Amino acid sequence: MTTESQDISDVITSAAPDAKTRRYDRQLRLWASTGQARLEEARLLVLSASATSTSILKNLVLPGVGHFTILDDAITSAADAGNNFFLEGPSSIGKPRAQEAVRLLLELNDGVVGEAITDKPISTVVGDLEFLSKYTIVIAHNLPPSQLDTLSKSLWSTASAPILLTVNSSGFLAEIFIQHAPHPIIESHTESLPSLRIYDPFPALLEYSKGLDLDNMDPTVHAHVPYIPILIHARSRLDGIPKTSEEKAAFKKSLLELKKKQDEENFDEAYAQAYRVWAPTPIPSNLTQHIFPHLEDKLAPPVLPPSIHGLLVALKRFTEREPHVLPLSPALPDMKASTESYIHLQRMYKDRFNTDKEVLKSLIPEEAGDIPDDLVDTFIKNAHGVQVVIGEQYGAFDKDPSRIANALEIAPKDLGVHLALQAVREEIEAAGKSGDALARVEREALTKRVLAKLAKGTELSEEIEEAIGEVIRAPVADIPNTAAMLGGMVAQEAIKMITRQYVPQSGYCVVDCIDMRTGVLV
Amino acid sequence: MPSGCPCVSLDASCVSASHSSASVTQSYSLTQAHKPTIMATVAEPNAIVDWPDRYAHIDQILENAGPRTDPAFAAGDEVKGFLRTQAKVLVIGAGGLGCEILANLALTGFKDIHVIDMDTIDVSNLNRQFLFRPKDVGKSKANCAAEFIMKRVPGVVVTPYFGKIQDKDEDYYMQFNLVICGLDSVEARRWMSATLVNMVDPENPESLKPLIDGGTEGFKGQARVILPTITSCYECSLDMLNKQTVFPICTIANTPRLPEHCIEWASVLEWPRIQADKKLDTDDPDHINWLYTKALARAKEFKIEGVTWSLTQGVVKHIIPAIASTNAIIAAACCNEAFKIATTSAAFLNNYFMLIGTEGIYSYTFEHEKRPDCPVCGGEALEMTISADLTLEELIELLQEKQDIQIKKPSLSTADTQLYLQAPPQLEAATRPNLLKKVSELVKGDAAITVTSSTLPFNLTLRIVYN
Numbered sequence: 001m002t003t004e005s006q007d008i009s010d011v012i013t014s015a016a017p018d019a020k021t022r023r024y025d026r027q028l029r030l031w032a033s034t035g036q037a038r039l040e041e042a043r044l045l046v047l048s049a050s051a052t053s054t055s056i057l058k059n060l061v062l063p064g065v066g067h068f069t070i071l072d073d074a075i076t077s078a079a080d081a082g083n084n085f086f087l088e089g090p091s092s093i094g095k096p097r098a099q100e101a102v103r104l105l106l107e108l109n110d111g112v113v114g115e116a117i118t119d120k121p122i123s124t125v126v127g128d129l130e131f132l133s134k135y136t137i138v139i140a141h142n143l144p145p146s147q148l149d150t151l152s153k154s155l156w157s158t159a160s161a162p163i164l165l166t167v168n169s170s171g172f173l174a175e176i177f178i179q180h181a182p183h184p185i186i187e188s189h190t191e192s193l194p195s196l197r198i199y200d201p202f203p204a205l206l207e208y209s210k211g212l213d214l215d216n217m218d219p220t221v222h223a224h225v226p227y228i229p230i231l232i233h234a235r236s237r238l239d240g241i242p243k244t245s246e247e248k249a250a251f252k253k254s255l256l257e258l259k260k261k262q263d264e265e266n267f268d269e270a271y272a273q274a275y276r277v278w279a280p281t282p283i284p285s286n287l288t289q290h291i292f293p294h295l296e297d298k299l300a301p302p303v304l305p306p307s308i309h310g311l312l313v314a315l316k317r318f319t320e321r322e323p324h325v326l327p328l329s330p331a332l333p334d335m336k337a338s339t340e341s342y343i344h345l346q347r348m349y350k351d352r353f354n355t356d357k358e359v360l361k362s363l364i365p366e367e368a369g370d371i372p373d374d375l376v377d378t379f380i381k382n383a384h385g386v387q388v389v390i391g392e393q394y395g396a397f398d399k400d401p402s403r404i405a406n407a408l409e410i411a412p413k414d415l416g417v418h419l420a421l422q423a424v425r426e427e428i429e430a431a432g433k434s435g436d437a438l439a440r441v442e443r444e445a446l447t448k449r450v451l452a453k454l455a456k457g458t459e460l461s462e463e464i465e466e467a468i469g470e471v472i473r474a475p476v477a478d479i480p481n482t483a484a485m486l487g488g489m490v491a492q493e494a495i496k497m498i499t500r501q502y503v504p505q506s507g508y509c510v511v512d513c514i515d516m517r518t519g520v521l522v
Numbered sequence: 523m524p525s526g527c528p529c530v531s532l533d534a535s536c537v538s539a540s541h542s543s544a545s546v547t548q549s550y551s552l553t554q555a556h557k558p559t560i561m562a563t564v565a566e567p568n569a570i571v572d573w574p575d576r577y578a579h580i581d582q583i584l585e586n587a588g589p590r591t592d593p594a595f596a597a598g599d600e601v602k603g604f605l606r607t608q609a610k611v612l613v614i615g616a617g618g619l620g621c622e623i624l625a626n627l628a629l630t631g632f633k634d635i636h637v638i639d640m641d642t643i644d645v646s647n648l649n650r651q652f653l654f655r656p657k658d659v660g661k662s663k664a665n666c667a668a669e670f671i672m673k674r675v676p677g678v679v680v681t682p683y684f685g686k687i688q689d690k691d692e693d694y695y696m697q698f699n700l701v702i703c704g705l706d707s708v709e710a711r712r713w714m715s716a717t718l719v720n721m722v723d724p725e726n727p728e729s730l731k732p733l734i735d736g737g738t739e740g741f742k743g744q745a746r747v748i749l750p751t752i753t754s755c756y757e758c759s760l761d762m763l764n765k766q767t768v769f770p771i772c773t774i775a776n777t778p779r780l781p782e783h784c785i786e787w788a789s790v791l792e793w794p795r796i797q798a799d800k801k802l803d804t805d806d807p808d809h810i811n812w813l814y815t816k817a818l819a820r821a822k823e824f825k826i827e828g829v830t831w832s833l834t835q836g837v838v839k840h841i842i843p844a845i846a847s848t849n850a851i852i853a854a855a856c857c858n859e860a861f862k863i864a865t866t867s868a869a870f871l872n873n874y875f876m877l878i879g880t881e882g883i884y885s886y887t888f889e890h891e892k893r894p895d896c897p898v899c900g901g902e903a904l905e906m907t908i909s910a911d912l913t914l915e916e917l918i919e920l921l922q923e924k925q926d927i928q929i930k931k932p933s934l935s936t937a938d939t940q941l942y943l944q945a946p947p948q949l950e951a952a953t954r955p956n957l958l959k960k961v962s963e964l965v966k967g968d969a970a971i972t973v974t975s976s977t978l979p980f981n982l983t984l985r986i987v988y989n
C-alpha cells in the first residue's frame with residue numbers, strides 16, 4: 001500500500017459525491033478535503049506573465065487555488081506570443097500580457113478568481129509589504145537581482161509575511177528556491193510506518209497476547225491468530241529480549257515450531273516480522289533534535305501557530321513520561337487473521353489510542369487555546385512523521401563562503417549552474433536589458449561575475465565553464481519545455497507549502513534539462 | 523534530421539540507430555502523402571506564416587551550439603527547417619500527459635503531430651487535462667485536444683485518431699520520426715513498445731523509431747527514452763512496476779478485515795452472483811452505488827469501518843491519484859527529449875529519469891539495462907527452473923505470478939504439441955486434461971515452450987530446467 005495516497009477512508013465520507021468532489025477526485029486522494037480547503041483559501045501573486053509564470057499558474061488554477069494576481073506591465077511581444085500557451089498567438093500581440101494570460105488561465109476553472117495588474121511596474125511593489133501581505137505566496141520568475149533582493153528582504157521581515165517562491169531560468173538550465181518562515185507539517189505522508197508496539201506492548205496488548213492458549217486452540221482459530229500477539233506471546237515466554245544472532249535465530253525457529261500445520265501463513269508472517277521483537281522504534285530524531293529543543297525559543301508562537309505549538313509541547317511532555325513512546329496510532333496494517341481476531345486487535349489499538357489521546361490533551365498548555373478534536377486525531381495518527389522545516393532567507397547560501405566551497409567539492413555541476421544563472425541575471429540587469437527576449441551576454445563579463453562569487457584564486461572547473469557556455473548560448477531563452485517542467489515543479493512546491501502536507505524542497509533546487517537531472521545546493 | 527547522430531553519446535552498439543537518424547530526413551515524402559484530416563473550423567495547414575520573432579526563445583538554442591552539444595549539430599536554418607517543415611511525431615494518449623505533451627510539442631515548433639486516444643472525456647479529467655472544458659465531457663479526447671491545439675497555436679496541424687493503437691498497422695507507425703507515449707495502461711505501453719521493437723529491420727535504418735515514454739502517479743513519475751532493439755525496452759523493465767495489491771479470494775469470501783475486502787467481495791463475488799450476465803461498468807455511478815451499498819452492508823455485519831463511496835470507486839476502478847503539476851514535469855521531460863532527438867541540439871537522456879516529489883524535488887537519472895532474456899528485445903529464451911513434479915496448471919499459475927513477464931491467461935504449446943489453449947472452446951476442452959499432468963511428462967528434454975496470450979503482442983519462449 002502506498003502511503004502517498006491519503007488514508008482513503010478519510011477522503012470522503014458521504015455517499016455519491018457532488019460535482020466538485022467528482023472534478024477533484026484524483027487530487028483529493030492525495031491531500032483530502034483539508035488540503036483542498038487550504039488551497040481554496042490561498043492567494044497567489046505572480047510577478048510577470050512569462051511562459052514559465054503561466055505554466056506555474058496553470059498547475060495551480062487547475063486544482064482550484066482560491067485567487068491569483070499576475071502583476072506585469074509588459075505588452076505582449078511577438079516572442080511572447082510564440083512561446084506562451086496562455087497567449088493567443090498573433091492576436092495577443094500588442095495587448096497587455098498579464099490581462100491576456102489571466103483571461104485564458106481563468107478558462108481552466110470557473111471556481112478560481114484571477115486578476116491582472118498592468119499599471120504598476122514590478123519594481124514598485126517589491127518593497128511594499130502592505131501590498132504583498134494580501135497574498136499567501138509570491139512567485140517570481142527571472143526577476144532582476146536588485147528587485148529580487150528587495151522582495152526577499154520584505155518577505156523575510158516578519159514571520160507572517162507571504163512565502164517567496166523564486167525561479168531563475170535560462171534555456172535548458174534553471175533553479176528554484178523557497179523562502180519561508182518555520183513551516184510545520186503534520187501530514188508529511190512519510191513512507192515510514194508508526195510503531196506497532198511489539199517491542200514495548202501496551203498493557204492490554206501484553207495481557208491478551210500472554211493469555212493466548214496456542215496449544216489447546218481449535219486448529220482453525222490457531223491458523224488465524226494475527227502475527228502481532230503471536231510475537232508478543234512467544235517473547236513473553238523468554239527471559240529477556242533475544243540479543244545475539246544465535247538467540248534471534250532460535251527465537252525465529254521457535255515461531256515455526258508453534259505451527260500446527262505447515263500452511264499456517266500467520267506464523268510465516270510472524271517469522272518474517274520477528275525482528276520487531278528486538279527492534280525498538282525510537283522517537284524520530286526530527287522531533288527529539290529539531291523540534292523539541294526549540295519549542296520555547298525559535299519555534300515559540302507566533303513563529304508556529306499556537307495550536308500546533310501546543311500539540312508539539314504536549315507531545316514532548318508525553319514522550320518524557322514512561323514508557324517514552326509516541327501516543328499510539330490506531331492504524332493497523334492488514335495481516336493474516338480471522339475477522340474476529342483482527343477486529344478484536346484493532347479495537348485494542350483504538351482503545352489505547354483513545355487513552356493516549358486523553359493524556360495528550362491533558363498535557364496541552366492552556367495558552368494553545370481550543371484545539372479541535374479532529375486535529376488532535378490527525379496529529380496523533382501522523383506524529384511519527386511530524387516535521388518543522390526551518391527555512392532560510394534567499395541568498396544566505398551565497399553569503400557563506402564555506403557553503404560555496406563545500407558545494408564546489410560535493411556538487412560541482414549544481415554549483416556551476418547556480419553561479420552561471422545568478423551571473424546572467426546580474427549581467428542582464430546591469431546592461432539594462434531585462435525584458436529583452438533577444439539579449440546577448442559576453443562570456444568574459446559572465447566569467448568575471450562568476451569568479452567574483454568564488455574565493456580569490458579559485459580556478460574555474462570544467463563544470464562551471466560548461467554552465468557558463470550553456471547560459472551564453474541562450475541567456476534569456478524561456479523555452480517551452482523548460483518552462484513546462486518548472487511550471488510543474490514550482491506548482492508542486494506551492495501545493496505542498498499551501499496544503500501543509502508533504503515535504504517541500506530546502507536549498508536551491510538546480511534543474512539541468514540537458515543531462516535531465518536535478519540537484520540540490522544547501 | 524540534420525546529419526548528426528543523436529546517439530553518439532550512447533555506445534558503439536548504436537551504429538544502426540545513427541544510420542536511421544541520419545536518413546529520417548528522407549522519409550519525409552510520407553508527410554506530403556499523408557493529408558491531415560482536420561476540422562473545418564481550423565485554418566489550412568501552412569496558411570499562417572510564422573510571424574517574425576515567433577521562435578525568438580527557442581531559436582537561441584537552435585542557432586547556437588552549447589559546450590556539450592554534438593559537433594554534428596546543424597545550427598540555424600537546417601535544423602529549424604527540419605523541425606518545422608518535416609518532422610512528424612506521434613503522441614499516444616490525449617489524457618493527463620497527452621494534453622501537456624501536445625501543447626509543448628506545438629510550442630517548440632513541431633508542426634505535424636498525430637494523436638491517438640480511445641477515451642472520452644470524464645468530469646474527473648478536468649482537474650488536470652487542461653485542453654478540455656465542462657462542455658466537452660463525453661467527447662473524444664483525441665478530437666478535442668487536436669482542435670484546441672490548432673486553435674491556440676496557429677499553423678500547427680494535429681491529426682487525431684479516436685480509437686485504439688492496435689487498430690493501426692506497421693505501415694502507419696512507419697511514417698513517424700518518433701513516438702511519445704503518455705498512457706496509464708501498462709497493456710497499451712507493452713503493445714506499443716513491442717510493436718516498435720518488432721518493426722526494426724536492420725536492413726532499413728528508417729525502421730527504428732525512438733520511443734519516449736512517460737508515466738505518473740501522484741507526486742511521482744518517470745520519463746524514459748527507448749531506442750528499440752538498442753536500449754532497454756518497456757518489457758525489459760516490467761519488474762519495476764509496483765505490484766498491484768491482489769486480495770486472496772479466501773480472504774474476500776471468508777475473513778474480511780479491511781473495507782477493501784468488503785468492496786472486492788461485492789464486485790468480484792456478489793455482482794456476478796446476483797447480476798448474472800450483466801457486465802459491471804465501473805464508469806456507471808449506479809453500478810458503483812450498488813457495490814457501495816453491498817460492501818457497506820457486509821462491513822456492518824463484520825464490524826469493519828471505512829467503506830465509503832470514494833473508496834469503493836477507487837478500489838474497483840484501480841484509481842491512481844493524478845495532478846496537473848506532476849503531469850507537467852513528466853510531459854516536459856518527454857517533449858524535451860523529443861526536441862533534443864529531433865534537433866541534436868543537446869544529448870538526449872540515457873535513458874531513465876525518475877522523479878519523486880513527495881519529499882523535496884528528488885530525482886534519479888540512470889541507464890536502465892537491457893534484459894538478455896527480455897521476451898521482446900532480448901532474443902534469449904526465458905529459463906525457468908521447476909520441480910519435475912510440477913503440473914501444467916501449477917506452471918501456468920507460476921507464470922501468471924511472475925512480475926517480470928506479467929501474463930494473463932496464457933496458452934502453451936511446443937513445436938509438436940498443444941499443451942493448453944485458452945480458446946477456442948473445443949481446443950480448450952481438448953487440452954484441459956493436460957492441466958493435471960506433470961510438465962516433465964508433457965515436455966520432453968529441453969524442448970522450448972511457446973507461450974502466447976491475447977494481452978501480449980509477442981510470443982514468449984520458455985525453456986524448462988528441472989531441479
Ligand SMILES: [Zn+2]
Nearest residue numbers: 755758896899
Ligand atoms: Zn526488452
